[in-house]
Amino acid sequence: MASVLRARKERRRVSSSPRPLPKRFQALPPSSSVDWLAEDVLAALTPAACKRPGVLDRLRQELVSTAADLAELNNDDLRDLGLGMAERRRLLSWALGEEEGHSDLTPTEELGVLAQEEQPRTNFKLEHRASLGGRPLQCLEKAERDMDLWFDLAADIQTPHLASQLKRSLSGHCNGTSGPHEMPSSREIRMKCIREDILEEQFDLTPDRMREVFFRLRRAAGGEIRSAKQLSEGLSQLGLASVAETHLARAIDTVTGGSCSSLDAAGLQLEEFEVIFSRLKLAQLLGKKDGGVSDVTQTDLLTVCDFDLHQQELKTLSGVELCKFFFGHRGIMGTEDDDDGCCPVRWVHLRNCQFELLLALAVKYRLHPLGVEDVLEQRPTKVDLCGQHIFITLEHLWVAGGADGEGASPVQVRSRHVSIICSAPPRFDTVITVDQPNRCFAEDWPGELDSGRDESDAWVSTLQSRLRRLRSRLRERKAHYLAHHIIDMCADELVQVTRAYSARLRFLEQALQGPSAGPGAGTSRPVPMSQWLEEVSLVRLQLAVVARRLRSHRSMVRRLGEAPGVCGEDRLLSYLDDVADHLEEALDDSHHLTDRCDALTVAYEIAVSREQARQREEAKQSDRRVQEQQNRHAERLNDTLFVLTVFTAIFAPVQLISGVYGMNFVNAEGHPTIPELLWPNGYAYFWIFVVLYFIVVSLFATRLFQKLRFSARAANEQVQQDRAGQSG
Structure with a gap:
């Protein structure tokens, strides 16, 4: 077919x-x-x-x-x-x-x-390249560093409305004035479409875009751009419509060295157009109305570290030094004859993602809009190769206060969003990192967030201290090794989070099996406090979030290793494989800990069932003891009543006889009318009868009492046997 x-x-x-x-x-x-x-x-x-x-x-x-x-x-x-x-x-x-x-x-x-x-344009070592249209390149490099010129030209340029709106929505967390839970949500940040409406339209200075715009402007100008009016018409199409032609003429004279004849012959070149456009954009972002530097440059959010094998230089930039960084280029460390005497590796770190500084970095380093969009919208962990840069986004998790090996306290986890931008092969000379609060973490993380001391810059300080070492292996290699080291540090923090949860679950398991302050203390299998089950359920939900972070981190590392030319050499690939193996082990541990939470939940339910059964048995035994006491009391009462009844029954006939013979009925002569009273031995006969009566009745009562007691004991034993049979 x-x-x-x-x-x-x-x-x-x-x-x-x-x-x-x-x-x-x-x-x-x-x-x-x-x-x-x-x-x-x-x-x-x-x-x-x-x-x-x-x-x-x-x-x-x-x-x-x-x-x-x-x-x-x-x-x-x-x-x-x-x-x-x-x-x-x-x-x-x-x-x-x-x-x-x-x-x-x-x-x-x-x-x-x-x-x-x-051929892509490079910003380094311009003096070793050929001249542009017969004009010396020293003028172009001098024009790039002339901040006063570009601030004056950009004084009347207005910031795009959508960019201002995005800046206001980001200003809370970018400037560090809001708390960790007061950041705008992702929906608020994606007002319309950041990439199409702001980045690609206003701040796309990638080499392909610049060539496309330049040749389109040159065709519109009739072949070459030779006047400020032609340049002004082209810049107005790129959002720079407020620049006066007199100011543009001044910029063209500065860039070309005032060579009008060469400009008429060869026209404005691509490199010169890029310098004019990029410097106007930088001045628009960093300048203000009076032609000076803006307040944003007075912050200390940007740190630059230049290093090679022999030396290292770390600066925290603000004010004029910050502007010089954006309008200038890095120097050369070492000597020209030395192989290592070349442009150093530069690490640029931006803290809290200040809006103007991020866009200024995008302009200076020609960052692709897709990568800048990922930084602004805080995309999940991923890696992309866009243009001349490698964009990596990481959801950095770490244990607040360090991991507790014994697990005596609940695990508190914090999160930051880290973006890594590395220059693509074969240069590998620049790494840009952006560290900012993770806006989605409060929504994704189960439970309350820790609001203790901020430790977000711990990995930055650790990396800077390692670069300061004289024998540091990081200083022997290029920027992609530095990017790998940052990825490795974030992966190690993820592994530490998993180990902290393992220690905490081990502590909770021991609390389930050992003595506790909860109900049932002092028994063979006590039940822990009521918060125990709630914490285990919360740990299970948090482990699910950690497992997702581990899975995305592992996929990113594998994709980074599979990207052609990204590793530079096979040694970095082996390092990435080692990081992937550690993440794989941590992911397996997180799944195991999730199963362990389920097992602990089942064990807790079994322990609770046993405790409830034990309490029910104790209640039954208590009721039985009370019933026995009541029975004994009733039995004693019955015995007393029985004795009283027996004595009453015994003495009743005697009293009747005594009452009958005690009546004093006499006849007319005064003699008793009861014949037995006239017997000579009647009194003796009475006592003989009474004694014999008492003996017979006592024997009968004793026999009856024993029979009744035997019947009662037999009934009680039968009841106890029935209860034992029911409980068995």
């Missing part, structure tokens, strides 16, 4: 009218198009695309061999080849013959000119 590109070419070939020859080749003889190879044109116009894997292979696979074949491709075809938006625009402009000034050159010569125009 035919490929997509060949199918499109075939459809255009069989269309109703044949497609005319591209304008690029209309003035050339047909045979000359053979001298234009598609790969040569692609390498001249889009050198970065040729380095990407698969682009040239796809070009050969689709049988696009000559420049004429390449010129016939449309925007969709170039997208299928894997070209970016700016690269497609550049190729289409070339195919339509929109570049001026090359019509009198042969194809080979024109390719050389195109390759020279597309």
Whole structure:
């Protein structure tokens, strides 16, 4: 089956009218198009695309061999080849013959000119490059450092409305005036679209963007930019519409060294246009209405560290020194004859993400808008290769106050958002770090946040102390090793968080098994305090957040190691593999600790069930003891009543007899009418009867008492046996 590109070419070939020859080749003889190879044109116009894997292979696979074949491709075809938006625009402009000034050159010569125009510009060691249009480069370097000139020119430039709105929304946490829980949410920061409305429109100074804008302005000017009016019209399209032409003429004279003849002959060059545009942007960000420096430069939020093998220099910049940093370039450390005597590695650290300083860094180092957007919006842990820089975002977690090896206190975790911007290979000479409060951490983290002493700069101080060492290995290597070291430090902090939770769970497990101040203290398996289960449940939720951070950190490290050319050499790849292994182990530990929380929860529930059963048994035994006491009391009462009843029953007949024979009934002669009273031995007979009665009745009562007691004991034993059977 035919490929997509060949199918499109075939459809255009069989269309109703044949497609005319591209304008690029209309003035050339047909045979000359053979001298234009598609790969040569692609390498001249889009050198970065040729380095990407698969682009040239796809070009050969689709049988696009000559420049004429390449010129016939449309925007969709170039997208299928894997070209970016700016690269497609550049190729289409070339195919339509929109570049001026090359019509009198042969194809080979024109390719050389195109390759020279597309070569990225470097800001270092300008004195070793050729002159621009016959003008000395010393004037260009001098113009870059002239802060008074650019502050005067930018005094009337207004800050874009959307940028001012974003600055106000960020001012609370950027300037450090708000508390850790008063930062705006992510939705408030994404007011409309930061990248499209602010960064790409106003502060995109990447080399590709600058070349695109410059050549578009040059075509609009009729071939070359030779006057301040032409430059003013171009700058107005880039958001710099308030600059007077007289001021721009002064800027052009300073940049070109006042050489009007060379400007009329060669016009304004790309490097000169970049200097004018970038310095105006810097002055717009750092200046104020009266032409001086703004209040933002009086802060001490920016730290710059230049180092190489032999020396190290650390500065905290503010005021005029801060402006000199943005408008100047780093010096050369060492000697020219020494291999190490080159531009040093520079580490720029921005604390709290001050808005103007971040945009000024984006302008100075030509940062891609996608990377700056990730810093402003605090994207999760990731790595991207945008333009000439590697952008890494990290969600830094650490244990507040240091890890407690015994786990005697609950784990308090804090978070900051760290962004690392490293210059892409092969230079590896600059690292920019941005450390700011993590706005999303309060929403993602379960439980209350610790509001103790701020320790956010601990890793910065540690890294600076290591760079100050004379034999530091960091000073022997380039910037990508410094970026790796920062990633390794953040990974170690994540591992320490996991170990702190392991120690805390071990302490809670011992509290579950040992003596406790909670209910059931002093028994064989006491139950800890009521807050115990709440803390274990909270630890489980917090471990889930830590596991997500570990997983994203591990994916970032692996992707960084797989990126072509990022590691520079195999030794860094081995370091990244070691970091990934540590994160993998910590991730496994976090999963194990989560399972351990579940097991502790089950053990706690079992202990609570046993404690409740023990309490129920104790309640039953207490009720049984009370019942026994009541039974004994009732039994004693019954015995007393029984004795009283027996004595009453015994003495009742005797009393009856005594009462009957004690009545004094007599006849007329005064003799008793009861015959037994006249017996001679009647009194003796009475006592004999009474004694015999008492003996018989006592024997009968004793026998009855024993029988009743035996029946009661048998009934109690039966009841106890029934209870024992029910409890068993």
